[in-house]
Amino acid sequence: MNLPSAAPSTVPRPSKGRPRGFDRSEALERALDVFWRLGYEPATIAELCTAMGINPPSLYAAFGNKAKLFLEAVDFYDRKYWDAARVALEEEADVYPGIESFFADAAAILLSPRAPCGCLVVLAAINVSPESTEVYEAVRSMRRAGKTFFAQRLQRGVEDGQLPASTDIAVLAATLKAMLEGMSIQARDGIGQAELAGVAAHVIKLLPPRSTQHP
Amino acid sequence: MNLPSAAPSTVPRPSKGRPRGFDRSEALERALDVFWRLGYEPATIAELCTAMGINPPSLYAAFGNKAKLFLEAVDFYDRKYWDAARVALEEEADVYPGIESFFADAAAILLSPRAPCGCLVVLAAINVSPESTEVYEAVRSMRRAGKTFFAQRLQRGVEDGQLPASTDIAVLAATLKAMLEGMSIQARDGIGQAELAGVAAHVIKLLPPRSTQHP
DNA sequence: TCAGTTCTATAGTGGTTGCTATACATAGCG
DNA sequence: CGCTATGTATAGCAACCACTATAGAACTGA
Numbered sequence: 374m375n376l377p378s379a380a381p382s383t384v385p386r387p388s389k390g391r392p393r394g395f396d397r398s399e400a401l402e403r404a405l406d407v408f409w410r411l412g413y414e415p416a417t418i419a420e421l422c423t424a425m426g427i428n429p430p431s432l433y434a435a436f437g438n439k440a441k442l443f444l445e446a447v448d449f450y451d452r453k454y455w456d457a458a459r460v461a462l463e464e465e466a467d468v469y470p471g472i473e474s475f476f477a478d479a480a481a482i483l484l485s486p487r488a489p490c491g492c493l494v495v496l497a498a499i500n501v502s503p504e505s506t507e508v509y510e511a512v513r514s515m516r517r518a519g520k521t522f523f524a525q526r527l528q529r530g531v532e533d534g535q536l537p538a539s540t541d542i543a544v545l546a547a548t549l550k551a552m553l554e555g556m557s558i559q560a561r562d563g564i565g566q567a568e569l570a571g572v573a574a575h576v577i578k579l580l581p582p583r584s585t586q587h588p
Numbered sequence: 589m590n591l592p593s594a595a596p597s598t599v600p601r602p603s604k605g606r607p608r609g610f611d612r613s614e615a616l617e618r619a620l621d622v623f624w625r626l627g628y629e630p631a632t633i634a635e636l637c638t639a640m641g642i643n644p645p646s647l648y649a650a651f652g653n654k655a656k657l658f659l660e661a662v663d664f665y666d667r668k669y670w671d672a673a674r675v676a677l678e679e680e681a682d683v684y685p686g687i688e689s690f691f692a693d694a695a696a697i698l699l700s701p702r703a704p705c706g707c708l709v710v711l712a713a714i715n716v717s718p719e720s721t722e723v724y725e726a727v728r729s730m731r732r733a734g735k736t737f738f739a740q741r742l743q744r745g746v747e748d749g750q751l752p753a754s755t756d757i758a759v760l761a762a763t764l765k766a767m768l769e770g771m772s773i774q775a776r777d778g779i780g781q782a783e784l785a786g787v788a789a790h791v792i793k794l795l796p797p798r799s800t801q802h803p
Numbered sequence: 804t805c806a807g808t809t810c811t812a813t814a815g816t817g818g819t820t821g822c823t824a825t826a827c828a829t830a831g832c833g
Numbered sequence: 834c835g836c837t838a839t840g841t842a843t844a845g846c847a848a849c850c851a852c853t854a855t856a857g858a859a860c861t862g863a
Contacts, residue, residue, distance in 0.1 A: 390839025391829040412715025414629070418821060428842060429822070435840095439821065495773065499714045500627025513777055544786035547774060551787055554773040555766030558710065562728055564762060571759035572766055578793045605809030606859040633851060643812055644852070650810095654851065 400425040405446040409488035413443050413498040440508050450493045468530030476573035483560040491561035495554050520550040537584040615640040620661040624703035628658050628713040655723050665708045683745030691788035698775040706776035710769050735765040752799040
């Protein structure tokens with residue numbers, strides 16, 4: 374749980390002046406919970422401060438502003454909840470069981486009992502006012518990165534001779550990403566764990582039949 | 589384009605006092621555009637009024653409040669953009685081509701050039717503040733109705749001997765709905781028309797192999 | 804013409820938002 | 834102890850929100 378700080382500072386304690394009276398990482402996780410539950414704009418500074426156990430000036434001194442706090446929380450969420458599943462998909466040599474277990478993992482992550490469910494990247498900043506465009510763009514680029522991640526893994530599957538060379542990688546990656554994002558909405562809308570796992574199990578059918586060619 | 593009014597009033601003109609100075613249906617469509625573009629909460633009364641060409645008192649006299657205006661706009665959207673696709677799926681006797689062309693229709697609807705894309709029911713009120721709970725519940729129940737619609741059509745497919753009797757209808761309906769909702773997010777994020785059509789074409793693979801039994 | 808009724812426009816209401824000015828507290832360093 | 838630097842707490846800023854009170858305008862029916 375000893376994660377590297379996102380701040381560009383080198384050491385944890387330059388130490389001069391009054392030291393900070395709260396744990397920055399812990400406060401960030403509390404903020405994450407609020408954003409997860411409410412979304413970016415509905416989460417107010419007052420509610421964030423209450424959950425973080427601090428006052429507005431401390432929040433602004435430590436995180437800059439609401440948008441930066443949110444982006445840092447999203448980044449933290451993405452790494453904490455999704456890194457393991459991504460690594461597993463990278464390390465699994467066969468793309469078929471790789472995708473299969475990635476979506477099984479996703480079903481479990483999306484119904485994590487910590488929050489009211491669904492992926493923060495997908496749900497927290499879908500409909501925001503025009504003055505929060507930068508936040509919207511940021512989460513959208515994270516979603517695009519997810520699609521690219523699928524595409525790269527599928528490409529490797531083709532190169533390894535598992536997927537047929539005729540596979541339309543861009544479309545298939547978009548299909549998988551759409552499925553993952555739709556599962557977020559199902560999770561938010563209160564689907565049961567067994568049912569979501571069943572949905573995830575359907576995903577493997579979207580892949581083309583295994584290639585009979587060798588690489 | 590002569591749609592029945594959602595209001596419980598019987599005739600178009602009870603006529604007494606000063607007549608309304610704007611077309612109610614036209615104003616509703618203008619409001620729909622704003623909600624579609626911005627979402628429920630980011631859309632302000634001022635912006636809605638500008639688009640509708642009226643002032644706040646007229647808006648409140650004609651539609652009640654912001655929440656009622658939104659729900660009426662969503663209802664209008666759902667009927668205008670989705671009724672035809674639903675009817676086609678009902679009337680197609682074979683569930684396989686029925687689902688296939690429903691999703692092809694959906695891909696076209698979701699990239700309708702009218703708005704910045706995606707389904708209003710899915711995207712406009714995903715992350716709202718706690719005081720808009722009734723609006724969130726309303727769109728969520730519309731989403732659930734969409735899932736139920738899929739389930740009923742699949743059930744008929746089983747009864748007609750097209751789908752195998754072993755089909756898990758609840759899970760398959762949830763899978764199709766997740767796909768449809770994920771396509772909304774892809775549309776919002778700027779996917780191309782051909783690519784989204786390709787995604788839609790993948791959906792048919794989610795159905796089990798056609799049953800060989802007769803009804 | 805003159806009520807009676809309904810819609811419209813101006814101008815605001817109280818409440819909430821993200822954010823901060825000011826004053827004070829707590830640290831290292833001489 | 835000062836002196837400087839940084840964090841914290843209170844209180845409040847201007848801007849914006851959904852919504853409405855008031856007054857006047859436009860119609861019907863007599």
